[in-house]
């Protein structure tokens with residue numbers, strides 16, 4: 001195939017990359033909702049009790065929010081929550097169940113992939129989970145077997161291609 | 167080089183985008199001459215040493231006003247353009 005041709009897009013869910021040291025897979029069925037404005041009020045309404053995570057913090061399987069900015073976060077839930085889009089009471093919801101994608105990288109090679117992709121001092125922490133990974137703007141969380149990246153859906157293919165060469 | 171975002175903390179320079187020197191846009195637009203507009207767009211002080219610069223933190227999208235030493239790359243102060 002010529003390098004100027006588009007590669008066929010991979011699956012949105014399932015195994016994206018399988019390499020000797022690590023695998024990258026996209027979990028199925030997650031709910032994703034962007035919230036803006038009063039984050040505490042938004043979470044109380046959409047996902048009560050969900051923790052707000054900063055950079056490379058351990059992400060539970062249950063509902064959690066990944067902080068992007070002072071007034072912006074991505075709420076990740078085990079299934080879509082069907083939030084009503086738009087502003088109310090100082091906060092705004094935007095349903096992005098299929099607008100964002102999640103990649104879970106696992107395996108012995110995962111720490112090396114993380115170091116290749118990300119220049120941030122992960123031990124120092126940050127209130128924002130948003131970071132550049134391989135040049136892509138992602139939200140980075142820690143998982144039991146490695147790390148997860150949340151990325152706007154259009155970047156999934158390019159990010160998968162980068163992971164394939166990591 | 168590390169730059170500092172008041173919200174996110176220290177981050178690699180590649181996360182930031184330089185937006186330019188802080189300066190007032192000439193107004194009103196209808197009365198601005200081509201020369202004044204060109205000067206606003208293209209003529210910069212570009213000092214060696216202490217400089218005021220506007221930067222965007224691309225991951226959180228905060229717009230920052232930094233005072234930096236352009237000779238040593240030391241950040242002397244940084245403020246967010248948004249309320250805390």
Ligand SMILES: [Zn+2]
Pocket residue numbers: 128171172173174175223225226227228
């Ligand atoms: Zn920031």
